Amino acid sequence: MNLRRDVFQAIADPTRRSILLLLTTQAMSAGAIAVNFNTARPTVSKHLQILTACELLKPEQNGREIYYYLNLEKMKEVADFIEPFRKIWEKRFDKLESVMKNYKMK
């Protein structure tokens, strides 16, 4: 399985993004997550499975329930995708700025 690709597929789904947002405040059980959505419980379970498979969530047994935690390291990785790209443009535009500051308009 190509996890890199799957992380993007995982966050491309609006329900899965909502689940991730929900878990930013606290870890929750599957049941507690499901009540926030108008979809069937198995659908929510499927989403949790996908998010767990690509390591965006970490499940932890807590008594009889499994609690889902956000894997912050992985989330950071998603945000970091843009940073190297941004830096390339930043460097290039800085160069443009310095070249043009020395340029005398004809």
Add this chain to the structure above:
Amino acid sequence: MEQKTKVNAQDDKQEIIITRLFDLPLEHLFKAYEEPELIEQWMETKVVKLENKKHGSYAFETSHNGQVVFRSNGTIHEFIPNVRITRTFEMEDTSFPVQLEYLEFEKIANSKSKLTMHIIFKSISDRNQLLQMPFAYGINQAHNRIQHLGTQLK
């Protein structure tokens, strides 16, 4: 400090929006995109061809140690001085599909200007692939990458 260059890539859209504020008059900013010798300086690439007009085209070529390492080209659809450039962009010898670029130039103050670069990709996955391989887009970075791979092989 606020970042001068911002990149916005929404998960569910096949586009990237890059914005940059320059401490330059609008005319200077646009000039940097108009004159081949200026492009060569800030893009660090050779301008093989540049026709700044509707239906004109351009071609860039980057060499490293005498070897051409990166080639790109495209067609210009709109060229309105100090306002807008609309063009396609293609990286040669790669699997990346052609992309569409809208460059908008704006005056913010007498010596402040803004560039908004709106890039549209063939698909979300093409966009993501490019984001994951920024060195494919960056010309110098391509060298660094090759050098890095070279040192790893030793």
